[in-house]
Amino acid sequence: MSFTDTERVILANQYEILGKLSNEQAYLDLAENLKDGHAWIYDQQILVSPIFSKEQSDFVVSILELYDAIQDSFDALSDKGSLTPDRVKFPGFDGNNEGEYMRFFSALVKNQQFAHVKAHTNSHMQKISTYEGMLSKWESLGKGYMLSLEDIEAIFSR
Template sequence: MSRLDALQGGHESDSYMKIATNLRDGHEWLYSQMFDYFADVLDEESAQHVLDILQLYDALKFSYEKLADKSGIDPSDIEFDGFDGNNESEMLGFADALFKDARFESLLKGRDLNSHYPTYDVYCRMLEKWDELGRPQFPLSKVAITAIIDARIHPENR
């Protein structure tokens, strides 16, 4: 609500404040009165999945930049590909909302967040590998970066 306080005195500030108050207080019946469309809430598990993926890619990007020897790692391999707009639109929308809220800016700025192909399974394999490695702290070693990147490839195709 503090951001809305900055609108104080504007002709729309009272309207925005009412909307914000009703959203904050959970008056769901009023939502349909305030908006033409109200998207389904992204479930907590999916939201955490998106956050985990973005944290992983943030770690990969930061760690890659710190490596003295980058040989054998294609810079495009550590770039976040986004989510499929057709099959993962809720996750894509959440990533976009995070960016608009100034989160993960260095990772998401200037990127098309629509991968145009399903990424869920790929990211799950990468997160599993990161977990296997014990979610090492920054900076990740070259070995850890390579292992996580290699996890993108389905085991049947290795």
């Protein structure tokens, strides 16, 4: 990561203040490395994730809207067929391969967005292609929010 001289001074001042307030030498050392321009050293300590794109954000929001519709529809069904509460729970994203999606989902919940959607935290398997297929099937069904048992089963079997 590259910083302008101005950005390095600002960050160095912030880390120096943090180091003095918390009495942590590591912050003071980082401030010194920023001031001295030791990019290799501060690049190892200041880790910033890439920007999560609008397309990625829209995808996560869409899949959560779908699971919201599935869960509301499931709750309203008198005959739930072979569906179970665990089956209609949002599986989440794979922490090893879809971590940025997992972090965005967690941020949404933390910010009270889709916090009511019942979900697992980590799917432990890659799910993006599965979700793409589910969204495509939901789209072909008219993207309704009140789904029949057959609609839900079709979305899951896509």
